[in-house]
Amino acid sequence: MAASLLLRRWCTTAAQSKGSRLDRLRNSRVGVWCRSLLSDYKEACRESLVGAWERPFKASVYLGLLGGAWACYATNPDDTSFESALLESANQLGLLSPWIRSGTSDGHVQSLVRLRNEGRLRYASLGVASLTYRADYDPTVSLYEAQCSFLSVPWAELPDRVLDVGFAGRWWVLDTKMKDYDINEEEFKHLPPALAATLPPSSQETEQNEKLHAESWKALVMDQEDIEPG
Numbered sequence: 001m002a003a004s005l006l007l008r009r010w011c012t013t014a015a016q017s018k019g020s021r022l023d024r025l026r027n028s029r030v031g032v033w034c035r036s037l038l039s040d041y042k043e044a045c046r047e048s049l050v051g052a053w054e055r056p057f058k059a060s061v062y063l064g065l066l067g068g069a070w071a072c073y074a075t076n077p078d079d080t081s082f083e084s085a086l087l088e089s090a091n092q093l094g095l096l097s098p099w100i101r102s103g104t105s106d107g108h109v110q111s112l113v114r115l116r117n118e119g120r121l122r123y124a125s126l127g128v129a130s131l132t133y134r135a136d137y138d139p140t141v142s143l144y145e146a147q148c149s150f151l152s153v154p155w156a157e158l159p160d161r162v163l164d165v166g167f168a169g170r171w172w173v174l175d176t177k178m179k180d181y182d183i184n185e186e187e188f189k190h191l192p193p194a195l196a197a198t199l200p201p202s203s204q205e206t207e208q209n210e211k212l213h214a215e216s217w218k219a220l221v222m223d224q225e226d227i228e229p230g
Helices: 002-027 029-054 056-074 079-094 103-117 155-161 172-177 203-216
Strands: 121-125 130-134 162-167
Touching (some): 079 162, 079 172, 103 121, 155 162, 162 172
Antiparallel strands (some): 121 130
């Protein structure tokens, strides 16, 4: 009997002390600040939902911009992807004869490879896009000009040093320079004006010519009615 009374009194005291602790925590500065913060967030969410319901076009534009920014951030290329693209471009050009490869593509890729070997390529991420630019020195060298922070390249000169722009999973300058990398422009400088102005065949015309050429090698098949008697 005494034990049950003692247990009941202990549970009542624990519940009262627990409730008093929660009340003190709720009424403290931290508790008041948390409640006001949650109230502000709740009111902001309610106003956002009401505004989106009243102006659906404006809300769609904002959601589209946020989705586009998130997609650009998710597909933002890094320095490893640029190095991989550079090495792949160099390998593609290396498989071609110097008389066939494009001088523009070869010169651009060779300059980037030289800067990479010298340790002068730099990478900067802007969140939704990336930049690759050149520096004057390798950061590992012991020259005073390379280690002194007061002699570093100012940000005003960065636009003149940018070599490539990464956006939406691509490095646009490198892709542009590698377009028609297997066509040597120097071969067509001495053509007559009539031939120089001639446009190359399109992919559809080339495919059609290949089909006609393949069909020309097929055996001729004649029906019985096409064979004349005698």
